[in-house]
């Protein structure tokens with residue numbers, strides 16, 4: 085593989101909260117079409133890393149490249165524009181908008197007519213709006229919730245809301261889709277369906293970063309995994325290797341941690 089295949093290259097990320105070193109010199113490299121897992125016991129720094137990557141926290145150090153271009157994760161909308169779409173551990177949808185409208189919002193960041201087009205309802209605006217609607221509908225079909233297109237987001241089941249969040253993220257046509265604990269709160273049937281969906285997204289050539297507490301899901305899905313413990317990267321590799329790594333086993337079994 086050539087370097088052109090690298091979608092995300094992050095190096096030397098450190099982040100301190102007061103006296104606590106939440107991340108120390110963490111780096112990952114994700115290649116086109118991979119599902120990349122970030123795991124670790126409670127408090128290991130996974131969410132902090134995600135938040136740094138997506139512009140919610142400012143790191144103390146670190147370099148960031150997306151598809152070969154440096155980017156500065158200084159603001160959430162800049163990160164979205166650069167091409168990273170994320171979902172959240174606590175689902176963040178527009179609860180009183182329909183499922184379709186939620187996906188259309190995601191799509192709008194990639195289109196051109198802007199505010200004046202909307203005010204004057206120009207021809208190009210109307211055409212663009214129809215295209216956005218069609219594409220949003222396709223994405224709802226893709227995640228298997230098209231039948232709920234006109235339902236308010238808050239009326240959907242938990243599993244379906246997560247799928248809706250994924251559809252909205254896909255609508256931005258991201259270079260990387262970052263999923264923050266997508267299986268949280270799901271029952272085992274929903275997890276199976278989620279796994280199929282993530283597999284489908286990968287097979288369609290997308291690149292995915294996944295934080296997930298469900299180790300079985302991570303090991304079954306991911307091409308590569310990084311393990312954090314107390315803010316340090318203690319292992320990186322294939323699920324097969326990582327599961328057999330002594331430091332990893334120790335971190336998960338060690339005192340003071342709850343294994344996930």
Ligand SMILES: Nc1ncnc2c1ncn2[C@@H]1O[C@H](COP(=O)(O)OP(=O)(O)OP(=O)(O)O)[C@@H](O)[C@H]1O
Nearest residue numbers: 101102104106124125126127128129130131132133
């Ligand atoms: N905004 C913050 N201010 C202060 N400390 C923080 C902040 N965010 C996280 N921390 C601390 O940084 C450390 C790493 O937390 P983080 O939430 O990144 O871990 P995690 O691996 O995502 O854990 P979990 O599995 O519990 O979600 C923890 O000790 C946490 O208390």
